[in-house]
Amino acid sequence: MNIEVVVFGVSFVVALGSSIAMLFAKNAVHVALFLVAAQVALALTFLLQGAYFIAAVQIIVYAGAIMVLFLFVVMLLGVDRREALIEPLSGQRTIAVGLGALLAAEIVYVAVKGTEFVIGGRGEDALVTINEDPGNVKALARALFSDYLLPFEATSVLLVVAIVGVMVLARRMGHEGFLRETTEDEGSEGAETDAEVPA
Amino acid sequence: MDFVAPKIALSGIAPEIALAATALLVLLADAFIGDRPRTLRPEHGSARPGSGILGNRWHLPLLSLIGFGAAVYLALDAWDRVDATGATTQFSGMIAVDGFSVFVKITLAVFGALTILLGHEYLVRRDLEEGEFFALVLFSVAGMMLMASSADLIVTFLALETFSIALYVLVGYQRSRLDGQEAAMKYFLLGAFSSTFFLLGIALVFGATGSTNLYGEGGITSFLATTPAADLSLLVLGAGLLIVGLGFKVAAVPFHMWTPDAYQGAPSPVTGFMAAGSKLAGFAALLRLLDVVLFPLRWDWRPLVIGIAVVTMIVGSILAVVQDDIKRMLAYSSIAHAGFVFTAVIATNDRGISGALFYLATYGLTIVGAFAIVAVLGGPEERRTRVNDFRGLFAAHPLLAGILTLLMLSLAGVPITSGFVAKLVVFGAAVEAGYTWVVVVGAIASAIAAFFYLRILVVMYMVDAEVAEEPKAVMGPLSIGVIGLSAAATLVLGLFWSPLIELAEKATFFAGP
Numbered sequence: 281m282n283i284e285v286v287v288f289g290v291s292f293v294v295a296l297g298s299s300i301a302m303l304f305a306k307n308a309v310h311v312a313l314f315l316v317a318a319q320v321a322l323a324l325t326f327l328l329q330g331a332y333f334i335a336a337v338q339i340i341v342y343a344g345a346i347m348v349l350f351l352f353v354v355m356l357l358g359v360d361r362r363e364a365l366i367e368p369l370s371g372q373r374t375i376a377v378g379l380g381a382l383l384a385a386e387i388v389y390v391a392v393k394g395t396e397f398v399i400g401g402r403g404e405d406a407l408v409t410i411n412e413d414p415g416n417v418k419a420l421a422r423a424l425f426s427d428y429l430l431p432f433e434a435t436s437v438l439l440v441v442a443i444v445g446v447m448v449l450a451r452r453m454g455h456e457g458f459l460r461e462t463t464e465d466e467g468s469e470g471a472e473t474d475a476e477v478p479a
Numbered sequence: 480m481d482f483v484a485p486k487i488a489l490s491g492i493a494p495e496i497a498l499a500a501t502a503l504l505v506l507l508a509d510a511f512i513g514d515r516p517r518t519l520r521p522e523h524g525s526a527r528p529g530s531g532i533l534g535n536r537w538h539l540p541l542l543s544l545i546g547f548g549a550a551v552y553l554a555l556d557a558w559d560r561v562d563a564t565g566a567t568t569q570f571s572g573m574i575a576v577d578g579f580s581v582f583v584k585i586t587l588a589v590f591g592a593l594t595i596l597l598g599h600e601y602l603v604r605r606d607l608e609e610g611e612f613f614a615l616v617l618f619s620v621a622g623m624m625l626m627a628s629s630a631d632l633i634v635t636f637l638a639l640e641t642f643s644i645a646l647y648v649l650v651g652y653q654r655s656r657l658d659g660q661e662a663a664m665k666y667f668l669l670g671a672f673s674s675t676f677f678l679l680g681i682a683l684v685f686g687a688t689g690s691t692n693l694y695g696e697g698g699i700t701s702f703l704a705t706t707p708a709a710d711l712s713l714l715v716l717g718a719g720l721l722i723v724g725l726g727f728k729v730a731a732v733p734f735h736m737w738t739p740d741a742y743q744g745a746p747s748p749v750t751g752f753m754a755a756g757s758k759l760a761g762f763a764a765l766l767r768l769l770d771v772v773l774f775p776l777r778w779d780w781r782p783l784v785i786g787i788a789v790v791t792m793i794v795g796s797i798l799a800v801v802q803d804d805i806k807r808m809l810a811y812s813s814i815a816h817a818g819f820v821f822t823a824v825i826a827t828n829d830r831g832i833s834g835a836l837f838y839l840a841t842y843g844l845t846i847v848g849a850f851a852i853v854a855v856l857g858g859p860e861e862r863r864t865r866v867n868d869f870r871g872l873f874a875a876h877p878l879l880a881g882i883l884t885l886l887m888l889s890l891a892g893v894p895i896t897s898g899f900v901a902k903l904v905v906f907g908a909a910v911e912a913g914y915t916w917v918v919v920v921g922a923i924a925s926a927i928a929a930f931f932y933l934r935i936l937v938v939m940y941m942v943d944a945e946v947a948e949e950p951k952a953v954m955g956p957l958s959i960g961v962i963g964l965s966a967a968a969t970l971v972l973g974l975f976w977s978p979l980i981e982l983a984e985k986a987t988f989f990a991g992p
Contacts, residue, residue: 426485430492430573434625434637437499441618441641444506445648448611449663 288328295321308354312347319343333416490557491569491576491628494550494584495621498591501546502617505539509610512538536609540599543613547592550624554584566990572695573631575767578986579832580628583763586840587627590755591620593847593961597748597854600957605653605859612652616752619645623760627767630990632681632691632721635764639677639728642760643670646753650745656860662744669737670727677724683717693772694990703775715779721768722783728761729817730810732791739802742810743864747857750806751850754813755843762820762839770827771989777827784825785917791818792924800931805853806864808931809846812890815928816842822917823905831908833983838905840979841889841897841972848965849886852879855954855962863950872939872950879952880939882966889969891932892925897972904980 298317305311319342326335424432489496558581561567566577594616602609622641629635647670651663684699685691692698727734742750769780795815802808816838823835856872856879857864873880889896902925906918954962972979 422482426483427571428573428633429485429487430570431631431633431637434634434641437618437621438637438641438644440503441615441622441644444611444614444618445644448608448615448648449651449654451608 284328288325291321291324291328294318295325309351312350312354315350316343316347319347331416333420336417485571486569488569490553490560491567491574491580492625493553493557494588495624497549497553498546498617498621498624501543501549502614502621504546505542505610505614505617508542509539509614536599536603539609539613540595543595543617544592546617547588547595547620550588550620551585554581554588557581566988568630568694568990572692572698573629573634575628575630575694575990577628577990578988579763579767579836580624582836582983582986583627583759584624586836586843587620587623587756587759590752590759590843590847591616593964594748594752594756596957596961597751597847597851598746600955601746601748601854604953604955607653612649615645615649615652618642619649619752620756623756623763626760627763629764629767630693630695632684632693636674636677636681638760639724639764640674642757643674643728646749646757649749649752650741652749653746653860656744658740658744659746660744662741666737666741673724673727673734676720676727680717680720680722680724683713683720685717687711687714687717693767699772700991703773711776711779715776718768718773718776718780719783722765722780722787725761725765725768726787729758729765729820730814731787731817731821732794732814735791735795735814738814739807739810742813743804743806747806747850747854747861750809750853751847754809754846754850755839758813758817758820759839759843762817762824762835765824766832766835767989769824770832774827781825781827784821785914788818788821788825788917789920791815791821792921793818793927796924796927799928800934802931803867804865805869805935806850806861808866808935809849809853809890812928812931813846815924816890818924819902819905819921822909822914822921825914825917826905826908826912828908828912829984829987830911831905833980833987834901834904834908836983836986837976837980838901840983841901841969844965844968844972845886845889845896845898848962848969849883849890851958851962851965852883852886855879855952855958856950858953863948866935866938868948869935869939869950870941875949876952879962882962883939884936885966885969887932887935889973891929893929895970895973897969897976900973900976900980 295318298314298321302311302314302318305314319338323335323338323343326332326338557576558578561576561578561581566575568575595613598612598616599609602612619642622638622643622645624638626635626638626642629638647663647667650666651659653659681691688699688702690698690702694700723734727737730738742753745753769777769784773780792815795811795813795818799808799811799815802811820835820838823831823838825831826834853864854861856869872883885896889898892898892902902921906921909915909918909921
């Protein structure tokens with residue numbers, strides 16, 4: 281038996297199994313962890329297809345960044361909280377089933393029509409061909425570190441600004457609410473408690 | 480295929496690098512020599528700054544000012560280079576090094592330095608943390624500078640986000656003020672919304688031309704030069720969305736909704752910085768995009784921009800009249816001023832571009848001084864900013880009242896002030912291009928606008944027995960210096976305008992394909 285088939289089988293079982301387990305897990309943290317397992321298994325199938333970049337992004341972005349955010353929010357709201365199982369929006373379930381069925385139909389349709397339908401007339405092994413020269417990841421890396429070097433670096437500055445900004449806004453306020461400056465009473469009550477300091 | 484390392488010449492973005500590096504240094508230094516977090520202080524009263532130039536907290540502002548000085552020096556260095564060898568692009572065509580960008584960068588550095596001076600005094604008086612404030616101002620000026628010399632829409636977007644995010648935070652910097660938090664939130668949400676328009680515009684331009692690059696090989700300029708103007712609807716649509724995104728930043732009607740709230744809620748030094756810097760950066764990108772790159776398409780985008788200009792001038796002026804708060808009034812006045820600059824954009828000639836540069840430089844110097852005066856009169860949480868709070872200012876502080884008079888007259892466009900010369904230049908460019916009727920609308924708007932500037936003056940000089948509370952200016956040497964500098968610039972540029980205009984004209988050349 282081909283090793284690829286084995287790997288695909290394993291990732292298939294893991295992805296499907298953890299997806300189903302997600303639906304039945306009671307604990308929000310467990311649901312998030314099952315989602316991680318499903319994402320990693322999906323990344324594995326991307327690898328099998330030769331889509332190395334998407335596999336890496338799948339793990340870094342979905343399994344990494346977004347899941348950390350999910351878990352963060354879950355922890356923030358309290359792990360122990362029991363979720364109410366009443367639907368806030370009526371008819372939500374029916375719509376979900378309908379949309380899910382539509383998505384499944386689309387996937388089956390594309391699968392039956394074959395890859396030509398998706399990636400044009402470039403045949404079954406289009407991805408493999410693209411990967412050969414010079415390679416998906418390599419091509420991206422080259423663009424990123426040559427022509428797009430400046431945007432790449434500018435993004436890092438942008439991220440630093442965002443981090444500094446978050447720090448400023450989230451910092452404990454301390455006593456900065458108490459203003460020290462000799463002015464008139466502002467016509468307000470209570471806010472300026474320390475107008476005794478001379479200017 | 481081997482990796483071809485890109486040629487990296489740093490001269491084009493050296494000012495930005497200097498500012499970003501200074502910002503990081505400030506953050507680092509803040510950890511060691513900056514003011515300690517308030518919560519660790521055992522005693523609240525101990526943070527009182529000593530005498531002298533606002534006590535012992537001078538290290539960080541000095542460091543920031545050195546950063547701005549270095550940026551100006553490096554920009555002048557780049558000027559010498561482009562003056563000798565002509566405009567170029569750097570970083571694989573991502574950066575345009577030309578006179579236009581150098582002029583804008585130096586002007587922005589001046590605005591940034593003034594903001595540091597004002598901010599230092601403002602923050603020390605209110606006992607707020609300073610390090611992050613300076614770092615955010617430095618970062619945001621770096622972003623604005625990058626925007627001015629960007630030659631690729633992706634870089635433009637990153638620069639736009641860099642300075643916008645810094646500004647969102649600066650608006651809400653004084654977190655004890657609820658209106659500041661509200662302002663920051665509104666500015667942030669609407670700003671994020673407008674950024675998506677800009678991004679969609681980039682996507683459409685890319686779809687139409689196959690490139691986000693302005694000048695390079697296969698860029699938008701060469702696309703327009705080589706492709707017959709048959710099917711450009713997608714490009715025009717994309718350009719329209721780019722105008723929406725940038726119009727938000729310069730506060731043009733109908734993308735102005737955030738302006739009054741953000742201007743009112745922000746600490747006044749930040750408001751002045753927003754009015755001066757954000758407008759200059761936004762118009763720098765607009766001028767490069769519309770008047771240079773999309774010049775062949777001017778018959779397509781011009782009707783839209785004329786509409787924006789007319790509506791902005793009229794709506795800004797009329798709504799300013801009914802404001803009761805001086806910061807909101809100046810916000811609407813800044814909207815009207817954006818409309819006046821737009822008349823230079825639609826002229827699409829060199830006079831229009833240099834006129835817009837002159838206008839934005841003089842307007843920035845004036846408005847920074849005006850908001851500095853609002854800051855020293857406003858009180859700790861800037862609650863005393865209603866027009867009636869200025870009642871009797873002349874009796875209490877005659878010199879300050881005189882300076883405010885000068886600045887208001889300049890904003891209104893009265894002769895012997897820089898505002899008059901600036902209006903004359905941009906209106907002249909529009910007339911030269913044959914848009915006299917737009918100028919007539921602009922003149923009517925100016926006349927309406929004069930009403931509310933005069934209203935402040937009347938209130939200020941009115942000797943009224945019923946002054947409930949005399950205006951009281953709390954200002955130190957830094958505020959006095961900045962206000963004086965602003966007043967001097969307003970007056971001197973109103974009398975001897977030609978050197979700066981000539982400089983702007985000399986700077987009006989762009990990197991080509």
